[in-house]
Amino acid sequence: MLIVGGGFGGLYAARALGNDDRVEVTLVDRRNHHLFTPLLYQVATGALSPGDIAQPLRSILRKQQNTTVLLGEAVGLDAARREVRLADGGTLPYDSLIIAAGARFSYFGNDGWARDAPGLKSLDDALEIRRRILIAFEAAEREGEEARRAEWMTFVIVGGGPTGVELAGALGEIARDTLRRDFRSIDTSHTRILLVEAMDRVLPTYPKDRSRSAQRQLERLGAIVRTGTKVVALDDRSVTVELAGGAQERIPARTVLWAAGILVSAFVAEVARATGAPTDRSGRLLVEPDLTVPGHPEIFAIADAAVMPWKKDRPVPGVAQGGIQGGRHAARAIRARLDGQPVKPFSYSNRGDVAVIGRLAGVTDIPWLGPLGRQSGFAAWLLWLGIHLVYLIGFANRIVVIVRWAWSFLTHGRGSRLITGQPVLPPIEEPEPPTGAPPPSGPPPPTGRKASRSADTPGSSHAGRASTRHD
Numbered sequence: 001m002l003i004v005g006g007g008f009g010g011l012y013a014a015r016a017l018g019n020d021d022r023v024e025v026t027l028v029d030r031r032n033h034h035l036f037t038p039l040l041y042q043v044a045t046g047a048l049s050p051g052d053i054a055q056p057l058r059s060i061l062r063k064q065q066n067t068t069v070l071l072g073e074a075v076g077l078d079a080a081r082r083e084v085r086l087a088d089g090g091t092l093p094y095d096s097l098i099i100a101a102g103a104r105f106s107y108f109g110n111d112g113w114a115r116d117a118p119g120l121k122s123l124d125d126a127l128e129i130r131r132r133i134l135i136a137f138e139a140a141e142r143e144g145e146e147a148r149r150a151e152w153m154t155f156v157i158v159g160g161g162p163t164g165v166e167l168a169g170a171l172g173e174i175a176r177d178t179l180r181r182d183f184r185s186i187d188t189s190h191t192r193i194l195l196v197e198a199m200d201r202v203l204p205t206y207p208k209d210r211s212r213s214a215q216r217q218l219e220r221l222g223a224i225v226r227t228g229t230k231v232v233a234l235d236d237r238s239v240t241v242e243l244a245g246g247a248q249e250r251i252p253a254r255t256v257l258w259a260a261g262i263l264v265s266a267f268v269a270e271v272a273r274a275t276g277a278p279t280d281r282s283g284r285l286l287v288e289p290d291l292t293v294p295g296h297p298e299i300f301a302i303a304d305a306a307v308m309p310w311k312k313d314r315p316v317p318g319v320a321q322g323g324i325q326g327g328r329h330a331a332r333a334i335r336a337r338l339d340g341q342p343v344k345p346f347s348y349s350n351r352g353d354v355a356v357i358g359r360l361a362g363v364t365d366i367p368w369l370g371p372l373g374r375q376s377g378f379a380a381w382l383l384w385l386g387i388h389l390v391y392l393i394g395f396a397n398r399i400v401v402i403v404r405w406a407w408s409f410l411t412h413g414r415g416s417r418l419i420t421g422q423p424v425l426p427p428i429e430e431p432e433p434p435t436g437a438p439p440p441s442g443p444p445p446p447t448g449r450k451a452s453r454s455a456d457t458p459g460s461s462h463a464g465r466a467s468t469r470h471d
């Protein structure tokens with residue numbers, strides 16, 4: 001029995017088969033860890049460290065004697081020979097296969113945008129985003145020219161789903177609270193955070209009143225929410241958006257973060273090709289009611305890799321619970337077959353949605369709690385905290401995360417604000433001399449040194465001090 005992917009779907013399938021010695025489980029993942037994605041934005045914004053939200057798969061599953069964990073990337077499927085091909089040329093045979101390789105954000109055919117607008121999916125993405133956010137503030141601190149400083153202090157987040165909303169909220173909190181006292185030349189509370197969403201509201205899968213509440217809470221944190229607005233072009237200095245009426249606007253911004261669309265991983269596309277399975281627009285496999293691939297009862301596709309049936313006109317949303325329940329269902333189905341029992345159709349139980357906005361706010365939509373399940377603000381945040389800690393894999397992680405959070409609430413800090421990776425700081429451009437001005441005498445100042453700031457400008461809190469500090 002082979003599982004491809006150790007995310008929510010794959011890990012919970014492996015765990016559910018762990019105490020069954022009739023089954024030999026092999027779990028293969030291209031990363032050596034399980035990632036708790038709901039807290040990934042906290043790493044991207046410096047509140048948590050990577051190790052707080054990830055655990056090696058090998059250590060999570062070490063007590064399961066029937067389970068082998070392998071590091072490897074699945075790249076192909078031979079459905080006739082029942083083999084999965086790995087990137088290193090090896091093959092893994094199976095009698096039953098669970099495909100749980102997940103999905104990533106989609107750039108809607110503009111994959112080149114990924115360079116200038118990274119998405120948040122892996123720990124590497126989170127560290128890259130953290131680097132870009134922190135560098136933007138550093139560069140703004142050294143930038144003397146108003147328009148260029150404004151570019152550094154403008155952040156555009158594309159996609160108003162839960163990830164975009166949580167990122168915008170965390171950025172608002174960083175700018176207005178955490179970093180406020182750390183800089184001298186800029187006032188970080190003047191940071192512009194734009195959340196751009198093509199649909200007419202943020203959190204489009206939540207009820208409308210939750211979307212309105214989320215927008216209000218974001219605006220309280222200083223974020224500007226632009227709904228009905230579609231990105232049509234972007235580069236390393238700007239984003240061009242198209243408004244509902246068709247007009248276009250160029251927004252100068254040095255930091256663009258992508259949290260829109262969904263596209264399955266390349267391996268899932270290979271599975272569709274090899275089995276002839278139908279897919280939706282995002283490439284997710286359209287599965288039978290028991291989550292098997294049509295014509296292949298030995299292959300299950302679950303979680304973000306599949307369109308798992310739920311309501312008549314709505315499949316299971318791309319949330320962790322979809323993975324957890326899909327994984328457990330596939331494990332139950334494999335057991336039922338071993339017992340000679342019929343396999344039941346998959347049935348999804350909606351546990352609800354929670355999105356956190358900034359430090360102590362959020363929105364919830366948890367239908368089974370009745371009116372109590374529709375919270376905003378602090379109550380929503382408390383619910384979110386409880387739910388996420390319960391599901392955080394690994395006891396040690398939970399303790400560490402609680403302690404770190406408690407500390408960051410007490411100190412209003414984000415202790416993991418470290419810039420790592422290269423380049424540390426992009427070249428800071430020197431201001432153009434005004435037309436007709438005499439050429440500067442003497443040697444030019446070293447890169448990044450600003451001779452002076454003329455006056456208080458947006459984003460500049462201590463304009464007069466810039467020269468003192470730098471010189």
Ligand SMILES: Cc1cc2nc3c(=O)[nH]c(=O)nc-3n(C[C@H](O)[C@H](O)[C@H](O)COP(=O)(O)OP(=O)(O)OC[C@H]3O[C@@H](n4cnc5c(N)ncnc54)[C@H](O)[C@@H]3O)c2cc1C
Binds near residue numbers: 320323
């Ligand atoms: C930033 C972010 C925040 C989120 N927040 C929430 C939230 O607050 N609440 C919530 O319910 N849901 C949240 N989600 C959604 C949730 O993470 C997903 O729905 C869930 O992880 C899907 O589970 P999965 O098993 O399909 O995929 P994943 O958990 O993504 O796991 C896929 C695994 O497959 C591996 N893999 C991929 N391709 C290959 C290959 N070719 N070979 C080998 N291994 C491969 C990957 O390394 C990964 O470990 C969030 C998602 C993101 C990105």
